[in-house]
Amino acid sequence: MKICVIGAGYVGLVAALSFAKYKNDVICVDKDVNKVNQLNKGIPTIYEEGLEPLLKKCLEKKYILFTNNIRTAISLSDVIMITVGTPTNPDWSVDISQVIDAANEISISIDKYKVIIIKSTVPVGTHETVKNIFINRGVNENNFDVVSNPEFLREGRALNDFLNGDRMVIGSNSKKAIRIINKIYGPFKTKIIYTNPPTAELIKYASNALLATKISFINEMANLCSKVDANIETLSYGLGLDKRISKEFLNAGIGYGGSCFPKDTKALVNIGEKYGCEFNIVRSTIKVNENQRLKPVEILLDHYNKIEGKTIAILGLTFKPGTDDIRDAPSLYIIDELLSMGAKIKCYDPTVSKEMETLFPNITYCNSIIETVKDSHCAIICTELDEFYKMDLKIIAENMKKPVLIDGRNIIRMKKAKKSGFSHYYSIGNGSFEINDSTIHK
Ligand SMILES: NC(=O)C1=CN([C@@H]2O[C@H](COP(=O)(O)OP(=O)(O)OC[C@H]3O[C@@H](n4cnc5c(N)ncnc54)[C@H](O)[C@@H]3O)[C@@H](O)[C@H]2O)C=CC1
Numbered sequence: 001m002k003i004c005v006i007g008a009g010y011v012g013l014v015a016a017l018s019f020a021k022y023k024n025d026v027i028c029v030d031k032d033v034n035k036v037n038q039l040n041k042g043i044p045t046i047y048e049e050g051l052e053p054l055l056k057k058c059l060e061k062k063y064i065l066f067t068n069n070i071r072t073a074i075s076l077s078d079v080i081m082i083t084v085g086t087p088t089n090p091d092w093s094v095d096i097s098q099v100i101d102a103a104n105e106i107s108i109s110i111d112k113y114k115v116i117i118i119k120s121t122v123p124v125g126t127h128e129t130v131k132n133i134f135i136n137r138g139v140n141e142n143n144f145d146v147v148s149n150p151e152f153l154r155e156g157r158a159l160n161d162f163l164n165g166d167r168m169v170i171g172s173n174s175k176k177a178i179r180i181i182n183k184i185y186g187p188f189k190t191k192i193i194y195t196n197p198p199t200a201e202l203i204k205y206a207s208n209a210l211l212a213t214k215i216s217f218i219n220e221m222a223n224l225c226s227k228v229d230a231n232i233e234t235l236s237y238g239l240g241l242d243k244r245i246s247k248e249f250l251n252a253g254i255g256y257g258g259s260c261f262p263k264d265t266k267a268l269v270n271i272g273e274k275y276g277c278e279f280n281i282v283r284s285t286i287k288v289n290e291n292q293r294l295k296p297v298e299i300l301l302d303h304y305n306k307i308e309g310k311t312i313a314i315l316g317l318t319f320k321p322g323t324d325d326i327r328d329a330p331s332l333y334i335i336d337e338l339l340s341m342g343a344k345i346k347c348y349d350p351t352v353s354k355e356m357e358t359l360f361p362n363i364t365y366c367n368s369i370i371e372t373v374k375d376s377h378c379a380i381i382c383t384e385l386d387e388f389y390k391m392d393l394k395i396i397a398e399n400m401k402k403p404v405l406i407d408g409r410n411i412i413r414m415k416k417a418k419k420s421g422f423s424h425y426y427s428i429g430n431g432s433f434e435i436n437d438s439t440i441h442k
């Protein structure tokens, strides 16, 4: 099958390579010329496990090509998948201008029947908007079908999720389009649900909003645990054993980040408003998360009263492990808040540098955990990177000015932190301690 994927971002690149892996002829289009050049040389533009070898293999076998010539790519393809960004506007509405631009471009080059798949996360009714663009631009209605096919992959496991996800949702009323889509998804090990386009569009927002709600709920429970000497980890385990609840997404911490939960929860509230649906639960989820991601700052304010002049080590910047993505990461909000209070920031994340340096030019970027914690008053774990699980806490504590540890992802056992010489340890609902030993405070 000849497939054109528009947008070589996290979703587009993964989708394009997955189709190429199954020997489809894939053309992946991006308007960013640098991205296109880099990808054609076999250099990944994002960090994602397994991506680099697959990219190299697909280029070598000529199953994939990257270009910025959208018109040729469309006219050569039977299936066109739109995977461009859909960011949130300040009023929480969804900016679908990239989807509309792509649809306008597609409309110019439809010369025979093509299936247009909307894979980007879009507000309900967008399939109709895209269809109307084609009709208004004079495209013959027999020459296209627009299908809603939202994506559920997670960053860090994107390739595996794309190929073996829990489900695939196809929103279409056209048997012809469904036959073609079944062919391209045929080799994937995924359960397919067929529905109409509005249901497909809404399943995506419902899914992200419910997962985000689970996180905010468990974070509120964690905050209560901290006050009453209860343990959130055991509580989550106890909850998760109930199959109706499931153990997934019950890890308490400094809240959710990323390019999707923050934006899609807001979008759902905005979409609901248009139809007179309040979505009070989702509104609260957002509010709880906005407070939760600043939990370490709240803890530090309680601890020090005044943060000015303190050196804070930030361990981990990305919104989760296994990715180089810092979009809406809790670390950004923590750093911003601490800087506004006069703290000095040192940080460490092996996958992130350039983009962060543009956002925060006045903080210190370190190359190792030890360099980061050296002479810091406090260390905050913002991302549960593998190397933070394994770090030698004794050496960390020895190198710090005041060995205070805030474990924003609950990865360090309290007992171990106590034995390692920290004077204070705070988790998110997993306990805390304070050692009143003046020898510890250097
Ligand atoms: N990042 C993720 O894990 C997931 C994202 N999604 C959704 O998928 C969509 C894409 O997300 P990401 O891949 O993260 O975005 P991204 O920002 O990483 O990639 C979008 C790409 O589209 C390109 N682009 C924009 N307009 C274009 C045009 N007219 N022609 C050619 N290229 C164009 C941009 O240059 C960029 O490279 C969003 O709607 C998002 O909500 C859905 C599931 C997972």
Ligand SMILES: O=C(O)[C@H]1O[C@H](OP(=O)(O)OP(=O)(O)OC[C@H]2O[C@@H](n3ccc(=O)[nH]c3=O)[C@H](O)[C@@H]2O)[C@H](O)[C@@H](O)[C@@H]1O
Binding pocket: 121, 151, 152, 153, 154, 155, 156, 208, 211, 215, 248, 249, 250, 251, 252, 253, 254, 255, 256, 257, 258, 259, 260, 261, 319, 320
């Ligand atoms: O629409 C999207 O873009 C994607 O959004 C999420 O995927 P992703 O953002 O890549 O990452 P998640 O693993 O869901 O984590 C999101 C955030 O929630 C946080 N989280 C997750 C789970 C948990 O128990 N606790 C918790 O705080 C993570 O630290 C992270 O900041 C969804 O899981 C995907 O199904 C969806 O396709």
